[in-house]
Amino acid sequence: MDKTDQTAIDESALVLNRTEKSAEAVLRVASMALSITGLVIMIKNSISNEFGSVSYSNIGAFMYLVSANGVCAAYSLLSALAILALPCPISKVQVRTLFLLDQVVTYVVLAAGAVSAETVYLAYYGNIPITWSSACDSYGSFCHNALISVVFTFVVSLLYMLLSLISSYRLFTRFEAP
Structure with a gap:
């Protein structure tokens, strides 16, 4: 392989890396918007x-x-800016840091959604064996808005699962295991 072929391969990898970074930044901005919502x-x-x-x-x-949504929104904004500002071949330390933080945010948001979903479920249906009645009969709009917020949170957790997959793919395909 001569020098021009290697340069063409490096340039195509650079373009792919930029496209990948742009797509990842869009996912991060989308998760920020949904978290804020x-x-x-x-x-x-x-x-x-x-x-x-x-x-x-x-x-x-x-x-x-x-x-959790506030932390996720802040991290999403900062990580989107960092992704766009980092030099094109991202270093191993940067990739590992993004991977780790993506995992943490994914689990924090998923936990927040799960515990809030349980609370909304209890508000809608109560718990008859221990004589908790449904609170949504009295506070319907509150329950409805809480449910919408929980749905947004689960969509954010799905986006962060996708971002975690992207981060793990980037880490484990480009670098050797520690």
Whole structure:
């Protein structure tokens, strides 16, 4: 293989790397937007009626959901900017760092969605054996908004699962095992 062939291969790899980075940045920005949407819906979610008032801040699972979505949105923005700003052949340390942080954010957001989904389920259906009745009969709009926020959170967790797959693929195909 002569020098011009090697240069052509390097340039095509560079273009692929730039395309890959752009696609990854788009996924990160999309997850940021969805995290912020879920966060705002939950923060604005409060209701007051003759039975009392309820807000996301009264329920620990929803406070965790808001916190996790906030952390995810901030990380998504910073990582999207970092992905675009990093030089084209990304170093092993940078790839490992992104892989690790993507894994952490994926599990944090998934845990927030799971615990909030359980809370929404209990609010909708109660738990008859221990005499918890459905709260959504009295606080319907609160439950509906909480459900929408949880759905957004699960979509974000799916995007981060995809980003984790991309990070792991990049790490394990380009570098040898430690």
